[in-house]
Amino acid sequence: xxxQSPILxxxxxSVDLGGRSILRDxxxxxxxxxxxxLIGENGAGKTTxxxxxxxxxxxxxxxxxxxxxxxxxxxxxxxxxxQKINFDxxxxxxxxxxVRLGLDGQRLGLPFFNGxxxxxxxxxxxxxxxxxxxxxxxxxxxxxxxxxxxxAHALVRKPRLLILDExxxxxxxxxxNALVDLLGRLIVQQKMTVLVTAHDxxxxxxxxxxxxxxxxGRAATGTVAEVVQAEVLSKLYGYPVSILHHGGRILVLPDAxxxxxxxxxxxCAGHGV
Amino acid sequence: xxxFLSSQPVQTALxxxxxxxxxxxxxxxxxxxxxxxxxxxxxxxxxxxxxxxSFLWGISxxxxxxxxxxxxxxxxxxxxxxxxxxxxxxxGIVLGAGLGFSALFLYLDVTTTxxxxxxxxxxxxxxxxxxRGLIWPAILAVLAVFLLVGLFYRPxxxxxxxxxLATLRGxxxxxxxxxxxxxxxxxxxxxALAIGAVLATALLIGPAGAAIRLSRRPAQAIFWAMxxxxxxxxxxxxxxxxxxxxxxxxxWPVSFFVVVLIFLFYLLAxxxxxxxxxxxRRGITSLRRLQEP
Ligand SMILES: Nc1ncnc2c1ncn2[C@@H]1O[C@H](COP(=O)(O)OP(=O)(O)O)[C@@H](O)[C@H]1O
Ligand SMILES: [Mg+2]
Numbered sequence: 245x246x247x248q249s250p251i252l253x254x255x256x257x258s259v260d261l262g263g264r265s266i267l268r269d270x271x272x273x274x275x276x277x278x279x280x281x282l283i284g285e286n287g288a289g290k291t292t293x294x295x296x297x298x299x300x301x302x303x304x305x306x307x308x309x310x311x312x313x314x315x316x317x318x319x320x321x322x323x324x325x326x327q328k329i330n331f332d333x334x335x336x337x338x339x340x341x342x343v344r345l346g347l348d349g350q351r352l353g354l355p356f357f358n359g360x361x362x363x364x365x366x367x368x369x370x371x372x373x374x375x376x377x378x379x380x381x382x383x384x385x386x387x388x389x390x391x392x393x394x395x396a397h398a399l400v401r402k403p404r405l406l407i408l409d410e411x412x413x414x415x416x417x418x419x420x421n422a423l424v425d426l427l428g429r430l431i432v433q434q435k436m437t438v439l440v441t442a443h444d445x446x447x448x449x450x451x452x453x454x455x456x457x458x459x460x461g462r463a464a465t466g467t468v469a470e471v472v473q474a475e476v477l478s479k480l481y482g483y484p485v486s487i488l489h490h491g492g493r494i495l496v497l498p499d500a501x502x503x504x505x506x507x508x509x510x511x512c513a514g515h516g517v
Numbered sequence: 518x519x520x521f522l523s524s525q526p527v528q529t530a531l532x533x534x535x536x537x538x539x540x541x542x543x544x545x546x547x548x549x550x551x552x553x554x555x556x557x558x559x560x561x562x563x564x565x566x567x568x569x570x571s572f573l574w575g576i577s578x579x580x581x582x583x584x585x586x587x588x589x590x591x592x593x594x595x596x597x598x599x600x601x602x603x604x605x606x607x608x609g610i611v612l613g614a615g616l617g618f619s620a621l622f623l624y625l626d627v628t629t630t631x632x633x634x635x636x637x638x639x640x641x642x643x644x645x646x647x648x649r650g651l652i653w654p655a656i657l658a659v660l661a662v663f664l665l666v667g668l669f670y671r672p673x674x675x676x677x678x679x680x681x682l683a684t685l686r687g688x689x690x691x692x693x694x695x696x697x698x699x700x701x702x703x704x705x706x707x708x709a710l711a712i713g714a715v716l717a718t719a720l721l722i723g724p725a726g727a728a729i730r731l732s733r734r735p736a737q738a739i740f741w742a743m744x745x746x747x748x749x750x751x752x753x754x755x756x757x758x759x760x761x762x763x764x765x766x767x768x769w770p771v772s773f774f775v776v777v778l779i780f781l782f783y784l785l786a787x788x789x790x791x792x793x794x795x796x797x798r799r800g801i802t803s804l805r806r807l808q809e810p
Contacts, residue, residue: 298685300681300684300685319685319686322685326679326681326682329678329679329682331678334729334730335678335729336729336732336733336734336735336738337678337734337735338733338734341734341735345671345674345675345678345682345686346682346686349671349672349674349675349682349683349686349688350671350672350675350686350688351671351672352669352671353667353668353670353671354667355670355671379733380733397682
């Protein structure tokens, strides 16, 4: 893997928002064909990190290179699926229209029928299993269906790097598994690289190659085996934690409840089963 | 019918009215999509200051409405911040200031010039009294709006769907927002000329709001908005013309009929869409029942 050049290289990234330091010295590389999970509790800075990678937020220090160039220059390599888009139920836009906007939404002139465009849109709809609701309005779909529609919007240009923000957060168990399968397939079949955030790493363990573990804007990065170690995470949290393995699932727990305050305990437990 | 169509004021009214209908339907759909209805209403109201000033300085009312609408648009964009609540606040503040000027200019109109009825025609329109010289400027304004919206059709829709997704496709939401306000200003000017600054909102929001409920695609929504707006304007002009005979020599204003018709169409669309939803849901559940083993 390492003989290739990274598709995404993040070095010493620090971000401030509203005068507060949100991310500090985050560094990690992502190589083609990898799936990287960005794990952290609510407010850890996951969304901020993603938006900085996409050039939607400007960093205070550090660099982001996508395909070897500054993020803003290589946006066409990236597909982005935000955590939640509020589609108005009355929005006169079908799923296939939304997907097509991912392909030619920046073009001037009217969107006339085009066989090649139609084919690309159909392929993207098929990849996420959205054929059934392709002609329905996006605003009328369920949360999981809307998410698949937005993923198709991101996929239709065949990006090399797909970035998803908490795609599992609002899904039931079955849909979450289906989505994890889909991500796994994209990596294998389309040689795509995937960066996905979550507050619980467990559903992603079967497919992830790398892990960026965020606590209060600081990150530990590496493979699951490298990062999920008592030593590494204790240092990151700033107090001792233990790691429990149970039936293939991982639970991170604070060590000494009598020393750690209750808030910290709850925060830690949030990452578990 | 022949007498109706051969009357020159009626011809002018039909042409300028159609311009207003087409342009408001087109830009109205984007305005409603972006949740910008209040901004549209404010631009229209504020443009009344320009209309009033045009009487005072003897310039074309179309230019008056347009100039003031654009000043207000820039003011809102300049004051306006990202968040919806702050946007409403900025809009409200510009609206207040604009109407203040409107009050001043209308007062001066009445006291320093001999224009009687300026207030009514600026605020509520007088379609049968529009000078023929305004036909070409109105048509030009419509062409400009169609050209700009046609050119930036997809970026405008993408921005309305989600500004972040637009940014990632290389579209600047900021520029699209400004473009939309400028085009909205043009549309507002034509509408204000036709049915008055205060009532322009009805034409801008009503047909688009009704059409959106009935459509699954942006182009479809624009088409239906145009049909609704044109029907309301044509019927309204005809009814106002005929009302001369209905009310024994006292014709009621066109604007009244147009606005009432738009309101009726909107009600019909709401009924239609809720019926459509109910029907669709029932359709889907019965399908599911069929598929279950
Ligand atoms: N625009 C902003 N201005 C100031 N602080 C912000 C802004 N956006 C997010 N934050 C803060 O940054 C921190 C990280 O937020 P976020 O990246 O959304 O976390 P996550 O996605 O991991 O839940 C939070 O404490 C949040 O309050
Ligand atoms: Mg988040």
